[in-house]
Amino acid sequence: MKNVLVLNGPNLSRLGTREPDVYGAQTFDDLAHLCRETGRELGLHVDVRQTDDEAELVHWLHEAADGRTPVVLNPAAFTHYSYALRDAIAQKTAPLIEVHISNPSAREEFRHTSVVSAVATGTIAGFGLQSYVLALRAIADTDG
Ligand code: DQA
Numbered sequence: 001m002k003n004v005l006v007l008n009g010p011n012l013s014r015l016g017t018r019e020p021d022v023y024g025a026q027t028f029d030d031l032a033h034l035c036r037e038t039g040r041e042l043g044l045h046v047d048v049r050q051t052d053d054e055a056e057l058v059h060w061l062h063e064a065a066d067g068r069t070p071v072v073l074n075p076a077a078f079t080h081y082s083y084a085l086r087d088a089i090a091q092k093t094a095p096l097i098e099v100h101i102s103n104p105s106a107r108e109e110f111r112h113t114s115v116v117s118a119v120a121t122g123t124i125a126g127f128g129l130q131s132y133v134l135a136l137r138a139i140a141d142t143d144g
Pocket of ligand 1: 010011074077079099100101102111
């Protein structure tokens with residue numbers, strides 16, 4: 001069974017209470033459950049993680065690169081400024097899909113820049129938690 005890491009950056013543990021008008025009413029546990037269930041349907045083993053710590057996220061990306069493990073990554077605010085994350089993603093050895101719950105391009109100016117998009121395999125944004133489902137489907141349909 002193909003292993004997939006679903007990695008989430010800062011403040012995403014706060015889903016459900018955090019700006020529900022932007023991110024919806026579902027919690028991080030709901031998101032983790034949705035990803036694991038989607039994985040089960042697609043024949044993927046999905047490991048869902050969240051951290052507020054940039055270093056921890058970088059280390060998880062190293063782990064994925066060493067294991068040739070595909071990644072669904074919501075870098076959250078790191079999207080917009082973390083060159084450390086970008087450099088870690090650039091080392092990927094399997095597909096890595098950048099996802100966002102909201103559509104950052106339709107929001108404040110500072111969210112229009114992603115320093116990670118250019119080194120991701122692709123980006124899915126603006127579909128709520130379904131962004132993750134679409135990314136998992138893309139990974140299931142992709143070799144490697
Ligand atoms: C986000 C969008 C980012 O701009 C923001 O900092 C987040 C969440 C999203 O999923 O829509 O924390 O990545």
